[in-house]
Amino acid sequence: MAIEVIGKSNYSKQILVLIAKIYDNTLVADSVYEQAIQCFSLVDAKQKRQTELEQQLTLFEHRRAQGANKEIASLERQLQQAKAELQQYEQQCADEALQRFSCLKQICITILQLTQGETEEETRQLSAKMLGTIQLLSPTEGRHIAITNQKSKHLYKAVLSLRLLDKLLADNHITDQYILQRFHAAAGSYADFNRYHPFRDDVQIPLLMAALLQDIGSCHPQAQQVIYGEDGKADPFRVMSQEERASMLQVSYSQSIRYTLEQIQDRYQGNSKAERDFFNQNNQQKKIFIQNLLKGAIKPENGIGNLLKIPQVYTSVVLSTKHNFVYETLPRVALVLEKGVEKGVYCATAVSSLLAITGVFPQGFGITYIPKDSDNQDLDRYEYAIVTGLYPIQPQQPMCRMVTRNLTYNVSAQGCIISASNNLYYPLARKKLAVVSQERLLEILELLVSNFEERKNMPLLPKCWHPDEYFSIIKNQNLWNKVTIHSN
Incomplete structure (x- = not known):
């Protein structure tokens, strides 16, 4: 073996x-x-x-x-x-x-190199791979969740911001003239990184910078004093009082703007006056664009601030730093965003666009589902899968990589689109297996988990599974190579 x-x-x-x-x-x-x-x-x-x-x-x-x-x-x-x-x-x-x-x-260049493909399909696959890997490298239980998610959330949010921009542009929902001018000037081409490319250099990279720097003001001593308390011993991941949170956010916002404008500076290096003039003008426009993104994220309404705000909200749920983190609640991120739209807090267009990209189930989430036989009939068991695809046809039907087959872990397993009726996250699917005996369910559990004695008293019809242990094995970390997709 x-x-x-x-x-x-x-x-x-x-x-x-x-x-x-x-x-x-x-x-x-x-x-x-x-x-x-x-x-x-x-x-x-x-x-x-x-x-x-x-x-x-x-x-x-x-x-x-x-x-x-x-x-x-x-x-x-x-x-x-x-x-x-x-x-x-x-x-x-x-x-x-x-x-x-x-x-x-x-x-920012590295992020683009890892997420931007030569085709739209490749870009989606590469972005799914990065988002899924971030999620799967993050613990789902234990005391290290908050600090790990705190480190990872900036990169995760930045990738979502890129893909949200793509979606809004594709659907003609972007009206900002700065973005549109650069987008049309690029004319679909994507030059190498040694040559100027108006959309990449003037829009994508500044957007990534804004996403990464959005919370940088939280590093300011005044914000840190609120976060860690007067004596420096407070739990930084505690639930702050309304007054504390307002104070911290105000400092963080103002200092993020100041840091971005004053402490992050590019400059022309060359001898051409014409090139210098273009550089200085272009650089000033990029600064204004970043500033507009950061300021707009506070109250974005229908503006470009949504490129930061909506991914920020999504990430705060999926990579939560709260002590009451519960892994199985991650798909509720869609409900959080939709409720925000109902209350008029979030932009409906931006939310629907992001959820069209992510679906209900985050990348890397562990799905438990009822498989079908060759006659398309439900079997009397459940199997494991991991969400590995963006842009699901239906938000409630995740594109997954099958991890087990016949209750056996199988690295070369195929991909599948899992219907809501067979996804144990939903009550209807769990109801289907309610007729299965407890002995059979225990038998299934023993085959799928390594710590059966610890887990046998847990729910025998799990809404999801925790794939981080599976992903800790090197050979299981390539979940995004091309596979044949089946419906289930």
Whole structure:
């Protein structure tokens, strides 16, 4: 019998590295969010140093203007030294802002490389793979759920924002002229990353940046004080009071805007005046676009802020950081969004577009379903599958990879579209198996779980299953290669 190797596939490792570049907690402190924490902690000191140098320069200018002829040479040297010190300090700050920009842009490029295919079908498959891998690498039980989801949610949200943009553009729901002008200018082409591409460089990458930086203001000391309490010992994942939450969100929003505009800076590197003029104008327009996205996400109504807001809400449910996290409730994310539409809180068009992409069941979710025989008749058992496809034909019918067959784990299993009538998440399907004896259900459970003694007292008709243990085996981590899809 072959030994099951537990670990990470190359792709899973790649996703974990990408997540760590965005949000991590290490001694190196080189992730986007760690850079922000460091930057925020030095803002006051940097501003003080800047003021000191400017005052010193003003002082020497005044002295030179008032000085006697015999002092001019000495004062001129002091003035030039003061200018040099100020210029050197400003250059240092600009270089640091450029470094932060470069790191962020490279992350965005990597996201695009991993999710953007040559065809629409390939783009959907690659995006499903990234979203599903993030979900499957996240624990579904235990005490590490909150911190893991906290790290992963920024990347997850960014991918959803990209795909929501695609959907809204395809359905002619985007009216923003900046986006439309770049979209039409690209004319469907997708140049390599060494050449300028108006839609990718001016819309997709700025959108990804905005998605990744949307919560960056939470790293500011004032926000951190609310999150961790006055004594720094409060549980950051607790349910905050309404006052605490409002205070934290206000600081986070204002500081996210400020950080994005002041501490993430690109600059032209070349000698062409025409290129420099184009770069500066284009760069300013991208800044305005990012600012509009961040500001619009607060009250998006029907605007482009929905590109951040709706994925943010979806992600907050699917990768929840709340202590009352219950895995089987994840499909309720669709209900959360739809209820928000009913209350007039969320944009109906944006919500329906996102749910058309994701369906009811999130990528990587463990589905339990009743299989059919060759005559299309329901069998007296349930099997396991994992959601692996975006854009389901019906939101309640997920596109899945079959994980077990005849109650045996089968890596080469086929894909299937699972109907609501046979999906045990729904009461109707569970009712079908209500006639099956408890002995038979225990027999099924014993074949499917590794910890039968611990699990045998749990519900014998599970609404779903937890696939993280299955996914921890390296050979099971390629769930997105092409398979024949059947209906069930």
